Amino acid sequence: MSSFLAEQDFAIPHLVVDLDRVEENYRALDKALPQADIFYAVKANPHEQVIKRLASLGSCFDTASLNEIDLCLNLGISPDRVSFGNTIKKVRDITAAYKKGIRLYAFDSDEELGKLAEHAPGSDVFCRVLVNCDGAEWPLSKKFGCSTEMAYGLIVKAKEAGLNPVGFSFHVGSQQTNLDQWDSALSQVEKLFNDLARVGIKLTLVNMGGGFPAHYTTDIPDAQAYGQAITKAMDGHFGNNKLRMIVEPGRYIVGDAGVIEAEVVLVSRKEDKDKKRWVYLDIGLFSGLAECIGEAIRYPISVPGKEHSTETGPVVLAGPSCDSLDILYQNTAYMMPLDLKAGDKVLLHSTGAYTTTYSSVGFNGFPPLACVCI
Amino acid sequence: MSSFLAEQDFAIPHLVVDLDRVEENYRALDKALPQADIFYAVKANPHEQVIKRLASLGSCFDTASLNEIDLCLNLGISPDRVSFGNTIKKVRDITAAYKKGIRLYAFDSDEELGKLAEHAPGSDVFCRVLVNCDGAEWPLSKKFGCSTEMAYGLIVKAKEAGLNPVGFSFHVGSQQTNLDQWDSALSQVEKLFNDLARVGIKLTLVNMGGGFPAHYTTDIPDAQAYGQAITKAMDGHFGNNKLRMIVEPGRYIVGDAGVIEAEVVLVSRKEDKDKKRWVYLDIGLFSGLAECIGEAIRYPISVPGKEHSTETGPVVLAGPSCDSLDILYQNTAYMMPLDLKAGDKVLLHSTGAYTTTYSSVGFNGFPPLACVCI
Structure with missing residues (x-):
């Protein structure tokens, strides 16, 4: 894999x-x-x-x-x-x-x-x-x-x-x-x-x-x-x-036979002094991760090449759409590398179940989640 | 219309x-x-x-x-x-x-x-x-x-x-x-x-x-x-x-320029003495009605030909999928005709916005919401 x-x-x-x-x-x-x-x-x-x-x-x-x-x-x-x-x-x-x-x-x-x-x-x-x-x-x-x-x-x-x-x-x-x-x-x-x-x-x-x-x-x-x-x-x-x-x-x-590769679109803060960063991915609630509604299912997330980074900080994870509900994890404590930036790839593990077919046909113009089997 | x-x-x-x-x-x-x-x-x-x-x-x-x-x-x-x-x-x-x-x-x-x-x-x-x-x-x-x-x-x-x-x-x-x-x-x-x-x-x-x-x-x-x-x-x-x-x-x-025509798939009770019926439609949270999550948007719903029926009773409204989260309205008080049955058409009004593109590509094998303009 x-x-x-x-x-x-x-x-x-x-x-x-x-x-x-x-x-x-x-x-x-x-x-x-x-x-x-x-x-x-x-x-x-x-x-x-x-x-x-x-x-x-x-x-x-x-x-x-x-x-x-x-x-x-x-x-x-x-x-x-x-x-x-x-x-x-x-x-x-x-x-x-x-x-x-x-x-x-x-x-x-x-x-x-x-x-x-x-x-x-x-x-x-x-x-x-x-x-x-x-x-x-x-x-x-x-x-x-x-x-x-x-x-x-x-x-x-x-x-x-x-x-x-x-x-x-x-x-x-x-x-x-x-x-x-x-x-x-x-x-x-x-x-x-x-x-x-x-x-x-x-x-x-x-x-x-x-x-x-x-x-x-x-x-x-x-x-x-x-x-x-x-x-x-x-x-x-x-x-x-x-x-x-x-x-x-x-x-x-x-479930655990699948891994989603997604991309960081933006890392930002709402105020200069915020410790928690907002990390926006190119996948969200409406493009395959519907089971994150209510943060019910908490997928393990890693950044390839930085799995063992100790320089991490707390993040809110959100999807790419203009919908304010499209937030993946806000209350669950996810930590991500401090040097994370737009363009970095992230892996969402154990995502083989209830993802592809849940994804919307084109909400906000974003395409549905693609799937390949190996 | x-x-x-x-x-x-x-x-x-x-x-x-x-x-x-x-x-x-x-x-x-x-x-x-x-x-x-x-x-x-x-x-x-x-x-x-x-x-x-x-x-x-x-x-x-x-x-x-x-x-x-x-x-x-x-x-x-x-x-x-x-x-x-x-x-x-x-x-x-x-x-x-x-x-x-x-x-x-x-x-x-x-x-x-x-x-x-x-x-x-x-x-x-x-x-x-x-x-x-x-x-x-x-x-x-x-x-x-x-x-x-x-x-x-x-x-x-x-x-x-x-x-x-x-x-x-x-x-x-x-x-x-x-x-x-x-x-x-x-x-x-x-x-x-x-x-x-x-x-x-x-x-x-x-x-x-x-x-x-x-x-x-x-x-x-x-x-x-x-x-x-x-x-x-x-x-x-x-x-x-x-x-x-x-x-x-x-x-x-x-929003109010659109009406969804859907169909009743099943009307049932969980116990014989239940006053509240469960009404299952052929559209749900994952086929266009994502804005019903948390019952945030409450669409007016009517049954053609029975708009003025006084013989109504309380219902829970749910979608057709095998997902137990796929419930439209459980806490909002919707009343529907007592003689409602599988095959009856229902109209969901003011559904022109945030419905078609929200619908999933094929969750549970159900097709996305179709759209026609008149």
């Missing part, structure tokens, strides 16, 4: 993804959770070469839209390896996906269930339930999922409506570092499995979603630790009942 | 811009501030037809990047009607802009001044100063501008470096509804003019930036009221000293 970057002279910011690192991350998770089917969350980084490499390793794919489904199918991935995991789908997209052979769908509401029953008859469906997600750096709000009481009723109704309800999904929050959360969520799911078995509905699938973290500025448990915690929780709740287990990692697979 | 919309059957969200309304807004501001040169802030909506219509009315253009400059010049607008108003510019972009004939630049720091002196020698430059912007719905933070003490020094230095310092700019915040803010800002600028005149530097330009509001859900003063407040403040501070005045409206010109 560093030798590749040293040879480039990019005029605009580029994300460089190391495909071997993608493979390494996939293999580590596969080893830690051999009993699970890995459905890569395409939205994290839909670059064709990322998808191809993962497909060659045997990965399945979790998609959020018809365009993501088409991306996978056009690369030769068979539809039985693709799930339509968004609980919010247009009728015309369900219809098209069904016609293309997609038979695994997520839902969390009565209206969505009705759409699936009508336009994807007989398909496998799983219901997303709301779980506690304390401990996640990018928490999930209540946008997805429903209460367990509602989920129970929806599974019964799905069966009646001619669908094949297979189980439940839940997400413990992105970048989840509290390993106990999976156990707590599985308690809820176990109860649902038992209640539904009592009315003759035998479920077979637990979809654990994502939440596996990438390496940013703080230490995180490794894949092995996640695997052990999840395996132990599954054994505790489901014992010898061998269920199909799905995980949907995105950030974990591509 | 409403008859045009009634005839469409868009498969994806579209912004429709009424060019006559753009013209009307331009003319109202021109009438309210006849002494000012209007530099339309291209970033608000860079659609070619918007730029062309404004160019035909005599507008000048404030640009944030080389791409925006090229857009204007390629439409036949002469470079003396275009300013490079971003205080954060790459050397290669300054060099290219200068070569294309751009001679009016903004800056707010020593490093930027150095770049301009070297790569845009002899150009007119204005320094952006920090002013109080209480009262703005989209406040400006401290990203742009410098203290008045620093501004004084920079203007002196600009002169010494062979540039032609012409004055100051300031922004009172976007969607500014407190008319006293212009008077307060002009006090700071007047003092700077006087101090610099004492050392033999006679300035000629006051650039008031933007801040003129569009119509959203609250009442705002009209152009006439802004014109009177600004004219009175200018007369009070500069009297018979006839300065060149620039204003840089963006939102004011195109």
